[in-house]
Amino acid sequence: MTNALRSYFWRGLFAVIMVVAAYATFVRFYYxxxxxxxxxxxxxxxxxxxxxxxxxxxxxAGGFTLAAIVHIFNLKSYxxxxxxxxxxAFLGYxxxxxxxxxxxxxxxxxxxxxxxxxxxxxxxxVGWCVTLYTSVLFLEFLPMVLEKLGLVKAHRILKNVxxxxxxxxxxxxxxxxxxxGSVFLILPTKxxxxxxxxxxxxxxxxxxxxxxxxxxxxxxxxxxxxxxxxLEFPLVQRMTRVLAVVxxxxxxxxxxxxxxxxxxxxxxxxxxxxxxxxxxxxxxGVPMLMFFRERTRENPQAIYVGTVLFLLGFVTHRLNxxxxxxxxxxxxxxxxxxxxxxxxLAMVAFGFFVFRTAAHYLPVFEAEEHEPVPEVPVLExxxxxxxxxxxx
Amino acid sequence: xxxxxxxxxxxxxxxxxxxxxxxxxxxxxxxEKIAAEEKISxxxxxxxxxxGEKFSRKLCMHCQDPACASxxxxxxxxxxxxxxxxxxxDRCMGCRYCMVACPFQVPTYEWEARLPKVRKCDMCSxxxxxxxxxxxxxxxxxxxTITGNRDELIAEARKRIAEKPKExxxxxxxxxxxxxxxxxxxxxxxxxxxxxNTKVIKSALPALTxxxxxxxxxxxxxxxxxxxxxxxxxxxxxxxxxxxxxx
Numbered sequence: 001m002t003n004a005l006r007s008y009f010w011r012g013l014f015a016v017i018m019v020v021a022a023y024a025t026f027v028r029f030y031y032x033x034x035x036x037x038x039x040x041x042x043x044x045x046x047x048x049x050x051x052x053x054x055x056x057x058x059x060x061a062g063g064f065t066l067a068a069i070v071h072i073f074n075l076k077s078y079x080x081x082x083x084x085x086x087x088x089a090f091l092g093y094x095x096x097x098x099x100x101x102x103x104x105x106x107x108x109x110x111x112x113x114x115x116x117x118x119x120x121x122x123x124x125x126v127g128w129c130v131t132l133y134t135s136v137l138f139l140e141f142l143p144m145v146l147e148k149l150g151l152v153k154a155h156r157i158l159k160n161v162x163x164x165x166x167x168x169x170x171x172x173x174x175x176x177x178x179x180x181g182s183v184f185l186i187l188p189t190k191x192x193x194x195x196x197x198x199x200x201x202x203x204x205x206x207x208x209x210x211x212x213x214x215x216x217x218x219x220x221x222x223x224x225x226x227x228x229x230x231l232e233f234p235l236v237q238r239m240t241r242v243l244a245v246v247x248x249x250x251x252x253x254x255x256x257x258x259x260x261x262x263x264x265x266x267x268x269x270x271x272x273x274x275x276x277x278x279x280x281x282x283x284x285g286v287p288m289l290m291f292f293r294e295r296t297r298e299n300p301q302a303i304y305v306g307t308v309l310f311l312l313g314f315v316t317h318r319l320n321x322x323x324x325x326x327x328x329x330x331x332x333x334x335x336x337x338x339x340x341x342x343x344x345l346a347m348v349a350f351g352f353f354v355f356r357t358a359a360h361y362l363p364v365f366e367a368e369e370h371e372p373v374p375e376v377p378v379l380e381x382x383x384x385x386x387x388x389x390x391x392x
Numbered sequence: 393x394x395x396x397x398x399x400x401x402x403x404x405x406x407x408x409x410x411x412x413x414x415x416x417x418x419x420x421x422x423x424e425k426i427a428a429e430e431k432i433s434x435x436x437x438x439x440x441x442x443x444g445e446k447f448s449r450k451l452c453m454h455c456q457d458p459a460c461a462s463x464x465x466x467x468x469x470x471x472x473x474x475x476x477x478x479x480x481x482d483r484c485m486g487c488r489y490c491m492v493a494c495p496f497q498v499p500t501y502e503w504e505a506r507l508p509k510v511r512k513c514d515m516c517s518x519x520x521x522x523x524x525x526x527x528x529x530x531x532x533x534x535x536x537t538i539t540g541n542r543d544e545l546i547a548e549a550r551k552r553i554a555e556k557p558k559e560x561x562x563x564x565x566x567x568x569x570x571x572x573x574x575x576x577x578x579x580x581x582x583x584x585x586x587x588x589n590t591k592v593i594k595s596a597l598p599a600l601t602x603x604x605x606x607x608x609x610x611x612x613x614x615x616x617x618x619x620x621x622x623x624x625x626x627x628x629x630x631x632x633x634x635x636x637x638x639x
């Protein structure tokens with residue numbers, strides 16, 4: 001396929017997704033949740049919560065991960081990807097907020113937790129954190145706009161107060177990324193033992209960090225493709241190594257927890273839970289093993305494939321916790337309605353579209369000084385790839 | 393003094409007078425078709441369920457420390473001192489976390505409404521705190537459902553079990569379940585045989601989330617110190633180099 005054809009294909013697909021979603025939106029708000037979802041009294045949360053909110057917030061975790069790496073830990077070599085990560089995070093949180101409007105029965109009351117307090121509620125805490133963190137992300141994103149508009153003075157003022165803002169952002173993220181796991185702590189008998197754990201907040205936090213890194217690699221690859229930019233390859237390789245270690249930590253913790261709770265025995269039980277569990281572990285374990293191999297890290301395509309596999313594994317875990325792991329105890333079988341799938345697809349497509357547009361018009365990818373490298377280093381030339389991997 | 397409902401399923405004949413009285417109190421339609429629906433929903437807040445020759449009743453259990461009230465981000469659900477767990481529809485934004493969290497699958501939703509609200513039994517909170525009895529207790533001609541003080545009803549239930557040990561399963565459902573509920577149930581057979589969830593834990597659920605949530609202030613303080621410290625160390629090298637004119 002030529003580039004022009006490919007471009008038409010994606011635009012056409014995007015248009016179709018948006019038109020269908022527009023109708024789904026009408027169905028949702030005119031006829032209500034009953035007509036637009038397969039949710040029920042037995043199964044009150046579906047993919048709008050499980051994917052759009054839970055995965056959405058996780059997939060936007062690159063913002064705080066990279067902000068901490070670059071601005072707190074002062075690892076300058078990561079500088080080239082901090083802006084794309086912050087942009088993704090900002091767009092991600094905005095999309096989560098939009099998706100929440102579809103799911104809430106009375107979306108116009110979304111601000112209620114700000115004045116009607118219940119500090120015992122995890123959801124209350126998440127609501128506050130997400131509201132505050134979206135504001136923090138706006139401030140972290142603002143320099144890109146100010147730079148574009150040439151507002152030097154405002155830019156300098158903002159830069160002077162950026163450190164506390166960034167620290168606040170990392171703390172707020174730590175709180176709500178983990179609290180999204182705490183949401184399910186109230187379900188000790190409803191959630192399947194393969195997923196219910198007192199460690200859920202920690203597991204959600206660590207997997208969010210891994211996903212933040214994975215999304216940053218994912219974007220680097222896509223923006224390299226889309227804008228014909230040179231991939232920050234040594235940087236991507238470095239992130240891949242870190243990602244491998246974070247996944248290893250996560251999986252070790254996951255299995256220790258399953259072992260100590262005696263939950264591994266439930267793998268003998270019939271039912272599809274064990275297969276979904278297997279899928280989740282394979283989708284995380286395989287990329288981890290791939291990333292530990294040097295051959296993979298020398299090949300941008302292989303890194304991309306591994307990253308996508310890991311992201312799918314992450315999504316599988318969150319959906320297992322929030323949707324499929326709750327089915328057995330609910331007594332009903334939930335399959336999302338076309339309207340639910342349509343809105344979710346539209347969120348993803350819209351995310352890609354806005355990111356691309358913003359990256360096109362704003363100085364997201366700064367002209368960083370780094371060694372020019374070919375977009376796809378040839379595998380045969382291992383010595384050269386080696387020197388790239390080592391070099392900063 | 394906390395109020396409660398005692399439902400003695402051995403006395404229940406399945407006449408569904410409680411269902412009808414409840415529907416009248418909520419101004420909900422009630423007819424034969426609805427009577428035949430043996431599940432609670434937004435238009436039927438209590439139901440009789442048939443298990444062969446035996447009957448059981450489903451309604452909000454009014455937990456002593458309810459999961460629904462603890463998870464609600466806007467405090468729309470509250471456990472009142474008098475016993476009832478009540479719902480304030482003006483606060484509710486429709487996140488449905490209460491429905492997910494309830495160990496008994498009690499709160500229901502008006503799925504068909506454009507601006508839906510949660511529906512559940514409120515133990516006639518317009519009457520019970522003032523010493524009155526619930527509509528379902530009033531309507532029951534067989535004494536299967538009665539309203540009273542919780543500890544007196546527990547004593548009464550124990551007395552019934554002691555007097556007729558052959559007719560009763562020796563346990564009272566609701567004394568220990570999720571740390572205790574304000575609806576108590578007696579049965580002639582183990583409770584799971586007439587549709588009660590006996591797998592629920594024996595302590596209050598909100599403690600499980602509080603275990604995690606209580607650390608929030610500490611995370612904020614520790615996180616600030618830790619990150620401020622790391623920032624200081626990681627940037628100091630640079631600052632020193634700059635001062636010494638090395639960069």
